[in-house]
Amino acid sequence: IAGITQAPTSQILAAGRRMTLRCTQDMRHNAMYWYRQDLGLGLRLIHYSNTAGTTGKGEVPDGYSVSRANTDDFPLTLASAVPSQTSVYFCASSRDRDSPLHFGNGTRLTVT
Amino acid sequence: LAKITQPISMDSYEGQEVNITCSHNNIATNDYITWYQQFPSQGPRFIIQGYKTKVTNEVASLFIPADRKSSTLSLPRVSLSDTAVYYCLVARNTNAGKSTFGDGTTLTVKP
Numbered sequence: 719i720a721g722i723t724q725a726p727t728s729q730i731l732a733a734g735r736r737m738t739l740r741c742t743q744d745m746r747h748n749a750m751y752w753y754r755q756d757l758g759l760g761l762r763l764i765h766y767s768n769t770a771g772t773t774g775k776g777e778v779p780d781g782y783s784v785s786r787a788n789t790d791d792f793p794l795t796l797a798s799a800v801p802s803q804t805s806v807y808f809c810a811s812s813r814d815r816d817s818p819l820h821f822g823n824g825t826r827l828t829v830t
Numbered sequence: 831l832a833k834i835t836q837p838i839s840m841d842s843y844e845g846q847e848v849n850i851t852c853s854h855n856n857i858a859t860n861d862y863i864t865w866y867q868q869f870p871s872q873g874p875r876f877i878i879q880g881y882k883t884k885v886t887n888e889v890a891s892l893f894i895p896a897d898r899k900s901s902t903l904s905l906p907r908v909s910l911s912d913t914a915v916y917y918c919l920v921a922r923n924t925n926a927g928k929s930t931f932g933d934g935t936t937l938t939v940k941p
Contacts, residue, residue: 721916722873731894748928761874766926774927808873818833818864821873 721745722822724809730828731799739794739825740796741809749812750792751776751819752784754805761808768815799829834932836918841938848905850935852918855899861928863894863901868934874917877903905937912938920921 743750748769753761763776767786781803783795783829791813796803807827810819835853842848854863862881866874878885880901885896891904905912915936921929 749930751926753931754862758933761931763927763929772930776927777930812926815920815926816862816881819866819874819919823871823874824875 719799722811722820724822724825725821728828730830731796733799733801733829735799737796737799737827738805739796739809739827741792741794741822742790743792743811743820744790744791745811745813746821747811747813747817747821748789749815749817750786751810751812752782752792752794753803753808753810754778754803755808755824756805756823764794764807769809797816799827801817802830804829831877834918834930836916836931839936839938841940842908843910843940845907847907848900848937848939849911850903850916850918850937851900852903852932853900854918854920857898857920860922861898862923863887863892863898865890865892865901865903866917866919868915868917877916884904884939906941907911908931908937910939910941913937916917 751766752764765784767773806824809822822827864878864879878890878892885892893902907910915934918932
C-alpha cells in the first residue's frame with residue numbers, strides 16, 4: 719500500500735542523546751515535511767523540503783536538522799535531545815507545494 | 831503567516847449537518863485552505879481544499895466567502911465514525927514552509 723512509513727513508532731530517549739526519526743514515502747512526491755504535535759497546540763512545522771536536495775526551516779526548527787538526499791527519504795535528527803522535544807512527530811508528503819498533505823502515523827518520542 | 835482560530839469542541843447527533851468555521855483574518859492572496867481529519871493514534875487525513883467560493887467532494891463541502899477571512903467545513907449527515915479532531919490549514923502555494931494549522935476542533939457525534 720502506497721504511503722508514508724515512519725520509524726520507530728515510539729521511543730523513550732535520555733536527554734542529551736542523539737536520535738534520528740526515519741521517514742520514507744513511496745508516492746514519488748516532491749515535497750516532504752516534519753511536524754510536531756503537542757496537546758492543545760495542533761501541528762507545528764519543523765522543517766520542510768520542496769524537492770530532493772533542498773530543505774527549509776518551518777515554525778519551530780531549533781534543535782532539529784533534516785536532509786533530503788533523495789526523493790523518498792526525509793530523516794529528522796535531534797542532535798542532543800531535551801525534555802521539551804517530547805512530542806508526537808509526523809512526517810508528511812505532497813505531490814507539489816500546493817497539493818494535499820499525506821501523513822504517516824507518527825512517532826511518539828519521550829525525552830527523559 | 832495567517833493566525834488561525836477554530837472552536838475547541840463541538841457536539842452533534844447522528845444524521846445532522848455539522849459546520850465548523852475557521853477564522854484566518856490575515857490570510858494572504860497566495861494562501862489556500864485545507865481541512866484535515868484526525869483519529870487517535872493516526873496522522874491527519876485530507877478532507878477538502880479550496881481557494882475561494884465553494885468546493886464540494888463526496889464527503890464534505892468547503893465554503894469560503896469573498897473576503898476569505900474565514901472558511902466553513904460542512905459535513906452532511908454525520909455518523910458516529912465522524913467523531914474526530916478537525917484541523918484547518920492555511921498554506922502558501924509559493925512556499926511550502928509558509929503554512930499554519932489551527933489548533934483543531936474536536937467533534938463528538940452522539941447517537
